[in-house]
Amino acid sequence: MLEPEASLGVLPDSILCVIIADLQNKMLLLVRASNGEIITTTPITEDLRKWLSVDPLVDNYPDISPYAYCAWNPLRFVDPDGKDIYTINEETGTIEQVRTEGNMHSYYLTNGTNTSFVGSFQQNENGLIPLSGNVAFNNMSGEACGFSVKEGNESRSYISPNALASLIGAVGSLGYTDVTVIGFSLSDGSSPSPSKSHKNGNVGDLRYLRTDGVSAPTLVNGKNFDVRRNEAMTAALFKFGWKDMISERVDGYLLPYTSAASERHISSDHSNHLHIQRYNPNILETYMGINFTDIMVYGKR
Numbered sequence: 410m411l412e413p414e415a416s417l418g419v420l421p422d423s424i425l426c427v428i429i430a431d432l433q434n435k436m437l438l439l440v441r442a443s444n445g446e447i448i449t450t451t452p453i454t455e456d457l458r459k460w461l462s463v464d465p466l467v468d469n470y471p472d473i474s475p476y477a478y479c480a481w482n483p484l485r486f487v488d489p490d491g492k493d494i495y496t497i498n499e500e501t502g503t504i505e506q507v508r509t510e511g512n513m514h515s516y517y518l519t520n521g522t523n524t525s526f527v528g529s530f531q532q533n534e535n536g537l538i539p540l541s542g543n544v545a546f547n548n549m550s551g552e553a554c555g556f557s558v559k560e561g562n563e564s565r566s567y568i569s570p571n572a573l574a575s576l577i578g579a580v581g582s583l584g585y586t587d588v589t590v591i592g593f594s595l596s597d598g599s600s601p602s603p604s605k606s607h608k609n610g611n612v613g614d615l616r617y618l619r620t621d622g623v624s625a626p627t628l629v630n631g632k633n634f635d636v637r638r639n640e641a642m643t644a645a646l647f648k649f650g651w652k653d654m655i656s657e658r659v660d661g662y663l664l665p666y667t668s669a670a671s672e673r674h675i676s677s678d679h680s681n682h683l684h685i686q687r688y689n690p691n692i693l694e695t696y697m698g699i700n701f702t703d704i705m706v707y708g709k710r
């Protein structure tokens with residue numbers, strides 16, 4: 410068996426487990442950092458090898474360096490304190506996800522150089538995150554931004570972890586504080602009546618933005634409808650994954666990236682809300698890279 414690297418002896422307390430490659434026996438070992446106990450092993454196969462690559466995220470987590478934080482999805486190791494880590498690029502719309510098996514999700518914004526923590530959210534038994542109140546954070550320009558949930562609609566505002574990353578990315582890229590979620594899905598991922606399409610926490614309704622910056626209702630033909638900011642919002646939502654949006658046309662004008670409900674033979678009037686659907690984000694699941702001689706950190710408290 411391969412001797413653990415010397416650095417194993419100085420692992421910080423925060424580290425839960427490490428993965429060690431045993432090259433002689435072509436095995437990977439998951440070892441508890443505190444006492445060296447071998448939790449499980451798996452053979453190194455060609456199939457496994459192809460999952461391994463250099464970790465592009467490690468520089469973003471200086472507190473973890475020089476050990477890479479691991480999301481060893483193909484191995485399905487259980488990390489009781491697991492947190493999926495989403496790193497959302499404000500500029501490109503790309504989201505990098507480091508997967509674990511836990512039910513917490515931590516969100517970071519990045520501009521490609523620096524990274525800033527947004528927040529951590531716990532999913533329910535159906536893998537959805539309940540939204541409520543106001544989610545406030547700073548974007549990479551240091552601007553305060555955030556979104557809120559329409560009061561009374563909390564029970565219909567369950568969002569998927571991925572869609573939450575996209576919403577954070579869109580709002581962060583805009584630097585707005587007045588985006589209002591009207592709803593996504595029910596806690597089990599079904600669509601709240603009367604809509605049928607709000608499934609799996611990926612399809613939702615938002616309020617249009619107002620010129621006065623207040624999180625309150627407005628209509629596409631209302632005099633406080635903020636054309637410039639609503640155009641920026643649909644562009645940002647498109648960039649972060651919602652490839653189809655429904656609004657209404659007013660005097661020939663239609664928001665970019667949307668089509669009019671009335672022209673799609675959709676019976677419900679979308680004058681007072683923007684419907685966002687066909688969620689297809691650019692999410693890259695990342696896996697920890699090793700050279701089979703490295704030590705990888707599996708989990709972190």
Ligand SMILES: [Zn+2]
Pocket residue numbers: 604607613614683684685
């Ligand atoms: Zn809708």
